[in-house]
Amino acid sequence: MKRPTLEAVAARAGVSRATVSRVVNGSATVNPQIRTVVLRAVEELGYIPNSAARSLVTQRTGSIGLVVSEPLARVFSDDPFFSLVVRTVSQELEAADKQVVLMIPSSPAGQARVERYVAGRHVDGVILLSQHGSDPLPAALLRTGVPVVSHGRPVSAAKPPYCDVDNVGGARAAVEHLLARGRRRIATITGPLDMSAGLDRLAGYREILSGTGRRSLAAIGDFTRESGAAAMDQLLEDDPGLDAVFAASDLMATGALHSLRKAGRRVPDDVAVVGFDDIDAARYTDPPLTTVRQPIAEVARAVVRILLAGVDDQAEPVIFPTELVVRDST
Amino acid sequence: MKRPTLEAVAARAGVSRATVSRVVNGSATVNPQIRTVVLRAVEELGYIPNSAARSLVTQRTGSIGLVVSEPLARVFSDDPFFSLVVRTVSQELEAADKQVVLMIPSSPAGQARVERYVAGRHVDGVILLSQHGSDPLPAALLRTGVPVVSHGRPVSAAKPPYCDVDNVGGARAAVEHLLARGRRRIATITGPLDMSAGLDRLAGYREILSGTGRRSLAAIGDFTRESGAAAMDQLLEDDPGLDAVFAASDLMATGALHSLRKAGRRVPDDVAVVGFDDIDAARYTDPPLTTVRQPIAEVARAVVRILLAGVDDQAEPVIFPTELVVRDST
DNA sequence: AAGAGGCAAGAGAGCGCTCTCTCACCGCGC
DNA sequence: GCGCGGTGAGAGAGCGCTCTCTTGCCTCTT
Numbered sequence: 001m002k003r004p005t006l007e008a009v010a011a012r013a014g015v016s017r018a019t020v021s022r023v024v025n026g027s028a029t030v031n032p033q034i035r036t037v038v039l040r041a042v043e044e045l046g047y048i049p050n051s052a053a054r055s056l057v058t059q060r061t062g063s064i065g066l067v068v069s070e071p072l073a074r075v076f077s078d079d080p081f082f083s084l085v086v087r088t089v090s091q092e093l094e095a096a097d098k099q100v101v102l103m104i105p106s107s108p109a110g111q112a113r114v115e116r117y118v119a120g121r122h123v124d125g126v127i128l129l130s131q132h133g134s135d136p137l138p139a140a141l142l143r144t145g146v147p148v149v150s151h152g153r154p155v156s157a158a159k160p161p162y163c164d165v166d167n168v169g170g171a172r173a174a175v176e177h178l179l180a181r182g183r184r185r186i187a188t189i190t191g192p193l194d195m196s197a198g199l200d201r202l203a204g205y206r207e208i209l210s211g212t213g214r215r216s217l218a219a220i221g222d223f224t225r226e227s228g229a230a231a232m233d234q235l236l237e238d239d240p241g242l243d244a245v246f247a248a249s250d251l252m253a254t255g256a257l258h259s260l261r262k263a264g265r266r267v268p269d270d271v272a273v274v275g276f277d278d279i280d281a282a283r284y285t286d287p288p289l290t291t292v293r294q295p296i297a298e299v300a301r302a303v304v305r306i307l308l309a310g311v312d313d314q315a316e317p318v319i320f321p322t323e324l325v326v327r328d329s330t
Numbered sequence: 331m332k333r334p335t336l337e338a339v340a341a342r343a344g345v346s347r348a349t350v351s352r353v354v355n356g357s358a359t360v361n362p363q364i365r366t367v368v369l370r371a372v373e374e375l376g377y378i379p380n381s382a383a384r385s386l387v388t389q390r391t392g393s394i395g396l397v398v399s400e401p402l403a404r405v406f407s408d409d410p411f412f413s414l415v416v417r418t419v420s421q422e423l424e425a426a427d428k429q430v431v432l433m434i435p436s437s438p439a440g441q442a443r444v445e446r447y448v449a450g451r452h453v454d455g456v457i458l459l460s461q462h463g464s465d466p467l468p469a470a471l472l473r474t475g476v477p478v479v480s481h482g483r484p485v486s487a488a489k490p491p492y493c494d495v496d497n498v499g500g501a502r503a504a505v506e507h508l509l510a511r512g513r514r515r516i517a518t519i520t521g522p523l524d525m526s527a528g529l530d531r532l533a534g535y536r537e538i539l540s541g542t543g544r545r546s547l548a549a550i551g552d553f554t555r556e557s558g559a560a561a562m563d564q565l566l567e568d569d570p571g572l573d574a575v576f577a578a579s580d581l582m583a584t585g586a587l588h589s590l591r592k593a594g595r596r597v598p599d600d601v602a603v604v605g606f607d608d609i610d611a612a613r614y615t616d617p618p619l620t621t622v623r624q625p626i627a628e629v630a631r632a633v634v635r636i637l638l639a640g641v642d643d644q645a646e647p648v649i650f651p652t653e654l655v656v657r658d659s660t
Numbered sequence: 661a662a663g664a665g666g667c668a669a670g671a672g673a674g675c676g677c678t679c680t681c682t683c684a685c686c687g688c689g690c
Numbered sequence: 691g692c693g694c695g696g697t698g699a700g701a702g703a704g705c706g707c708t709c710t711c712t713t714g715c716c717t718c719t720t
Contacts, residue, residue: 078410
């Protein structure tokens, strides 16, 4: 019933504990014959190292924390962003033989718990996802001395190394495209303005519009479909004559399409719509959505790579380009 | 630089290690005055227990494995099922002060890794998600003796305790609804037939149709939007005169709507469509989707509860009811 | 008043592993 | 022929914690 220990394997193989340890950990300085004997003993006993004992002495745990600071709305809605990042990070860490410990603090108490957990070195590193400006957690985690890398440009006071996509450039491309299509009154539905993705996409929009001396018109959303619909209603009320909308996420664009349909506006004839993300659903809306594709998985992979390579605090952030995908909504 | 240990706290408080341990673990048999002194020492030193050392002696780790046996397609597509379950499980375990270790084996090597990990008691329990009939992992995990609970009825040889929704009943309700609407040629788009959700929803469909002596017409999907679109194309080819479709997931229903639109069929005038899940997106399709609502989060919560309560192998499965939500697609 | 009984705190033995240090033994050069 | 470096295996000291066992003290009973 009891699990075999190193001791048991050593006894069976007729060697010392230290030698078994060397074999199990792949040390080079071990006689091939002895190695074989030890491996057979390991096999026969079904020996599996006790990681608690190992961590106790090595001070490493083999697991990485993935901290998602996300208000309920987004994760509970069907935004595929979260799944995709989690999935990719998991896959990438699996390849490196690391475990993923998922932490989604849903209250201040939860945040304190995460902080204690990380400070207690239960993880060898931390990946931050979806940071908000007001979130005190990134700074707290950075203070623990545990390596931290952020997925997405951090907006909080703390500035860990990070990877992101070119949100500003993507937004610029979207708005330029609308201008090229001859649209004159271009509104935007923003993301949350305490997140870099929200801020940067708005900045790109403003930059292009102000370059042409046009008026900007924005309604604030939170990346969810519902907020997109509400923002669209708002925009139509503010400026019934608008002829284009740039939504900072595809989900919000979907909500906007819904609102426009209800308001009797035709897309793209009356109003052109551009989204951001290029989620699967963008190809299935009516009409299919023109959008800015961002390589979410690549960012996730880069984040893991940076973390595993040993974080360098002064490292330049890695920024991936975005790409405009033109479909029928513009 | 070095983290303080129990020893250090004991020295500072002028008591023994054992006493500090008692205080930290909330033992009742400790003098309130001494407790106060110890707590102050803990505070002053910023003491955080070393979990590796603790696990080493207690044989418990405080973490629960969430094993997702999912082919790439579903998790990579924007199916909110995965996010919602992960989110709910995480939240529920957080409340119980447990960590979530996420494991998404993406290869046989990954499966072996998960098995070793669990057999090595790195987790106190396992939650299985999205099991497939051919998957050998559930049986392997059960053999380790670690408590296992399944989210969704298991179809593999191994039969851990589980929670699920009434998939058969939900499918029945959907088809009965279509019949009540006067539909005569009702097709179905199934889920994967090696998963209980796929099998059971098909069974419910067949049951009602055969009860009325009608012919059944099925195309196999895999819960993704794309497969739904392809299955719909297939069905239209097989029986151009069909007047209703029951899709085993909302995502597939969305794909079906897309195909129907392309084929020039009006929904619901020519063809009525019912989905399954009631994801957010179902309210935003054109037309809004009639669907079977399933309480995904409640199932997830129940699974956690069973696991934490101490798994009883003979426990009756907990089955949650589903509910038909009628919108404009029927 | 003396022994029994109870309760709170300390002593110390591990939990299973890694890793340094030591030791034995080999071949080699001078 | 003797010492020397190099190599591979064993001995043993912890890593930080829990938990049993023991001890000491105080109260209660007869």
